[in-house]
Amino acid sequence: MKYLIINGSPRRKNTYGAVKQLISDFDAEFEEIHLIEEQIPFCIGCFNCFVEGESTCPHFSKVNPIVEKIRQCDGIIIASPVYALNVTSLLKNFLDHTAYFYHRPQFFTKKALVVVTTAGAGHKKVASYIDETLRHWGVNKVYKISIALGGEESVDTSRYVKTAEKFFRDVESEKLHSPSFGDVTYFAAWKAMNYVEEPIKADNEFWTSTGLINQDYGQEANLNIVKKLYSKIIFRIFKRMF
Ligand SMILES: Cc1cc2nc3c(=O)[nH]c(=O)nc-3n(C[C@H](O)[C@H](O)[C@H](O)COP(=O)(O)O)c2cc1C
Known part of the structure; x- marks a missing residue:
């Protein structure tokens, strides 16, 4: 099974650390995208993706390789820290560039794991926002892990291992859930x-x-x-x- 990790944090600390802990017991192929390294310019709101097709996006060459990797994987892991009660601008910018998926849902056989970390607030809402977006993309099932550090220096994911296990088992099963x-x-x-x-x-x-x-x-x-x-x-x- 192939998994694509999309890291929306600009650094490799709490959120990425949580993902690394959660995947550590699973023997599978993991590819990582760190959005900070992708240097995708801001969506300029040209509407080209909606009207003329995504290949006419001025940032197609930056965005499409990631989209292709999503197409090719069996499971998507999307991670973001909470920034000002929302996802990071890095992740939001990627979601803006792929907003045409709302109009053209297509990932009906994919399953996703959402991992969100926060100091204290907003984690559940942010995880739900990413979940909702992925459902609009057509993603078959979304698992959510939202972690509040609450003053801890580092992330402890032991409470969330079961959710990660469920996700990996579900991907491996290749069974699809009935849509809501x-x-x-x-x-x-x-x-x-x-x-x-x-x-x-x-x-x-x-x-x-x-x-x-x-x-x-x-x-x-x-x-x-x-x-x-x-x-x-x-x-x-x-x-x-x-
Ligand atoms: C710019 C910025 C905004 C943040 N906004 C919030 C917030 O609204 N609520 C909160 O509880 N924590 C907030 N935090 C704390 C981070 O969500 C938290 O430290 C997270 O675990 C950082 O993950 P990272 O190590 O992957 O960057 C913010 C941190 C930064 C840098």
């Missing part, structure tokens, strides 16, 4: 956006070329009859609304 009703709702909403008078060009190309436009969810096999029916109904409602 919320996931199905967002999928149906973005699918319905293809039927507005002038659909967004790159989104429409994506939904058509992948065949997702004809599906009730990314991995249809994971939908039970109730969710399948729900997807069809909510899609029709959105289509009419838009």
Whole structure:
């Protein structure tokens, strides 16, 4: 199994240290991306990724190699310290550059582990924010570990080993979880956006070329009859609304 670690901390201390502790017992292939070293300029808000396609992003050459690594891994580990009650600007900048995934969900077979550290506050909210973002990307299951140091000099992850174990076992199982009703709702909403008078060009190309436009969810096999029916109904409602 291949894992990609995306370190949103500018340094290799508490957050990276926590990740290293959590993965230390697992024998797998780990690749590390330290966003500080990637030197990705700030997203300039040109909308090119949304409208013309991500390859027209002025920072495509910086962002795409990371996206390709996400495509190729089985499990994603995203780590960030809390900065001013949010993720670091390094991680936020990466998430801004990949915001087109909200419109074009695609990582339906991936699972993720989110690791957040903080001095005392914001860790749960920040982990939930990253979780929510990944769900919009289509990620099948997200595990969260949020650690408050509370004045300790170094991180102790012993309380969180079970969550990490669950994540690794889940990735190894290759079994997919059924999406939540919320996931199905967002999928149906973005699918319905293809039927507005002038659909967004790159989104429409994506939904058509992948065949997702004809599906009730990314991995249809994971939908039970109730969710399948729900997807069809909510899609029709959105289509009419838009
Ligand atoms: C610029 C900055 C902002 C921070 N903001 C918060 C905060 O809002 N709440 C908090 O409890 N800790 C905050 N911290 C503390 C870090 O979240 C904490 O020390 C974290 O474990 C650092 O991780 P690192 O060693 O990976 O950089 C902040 C630290 C820095 C440098």
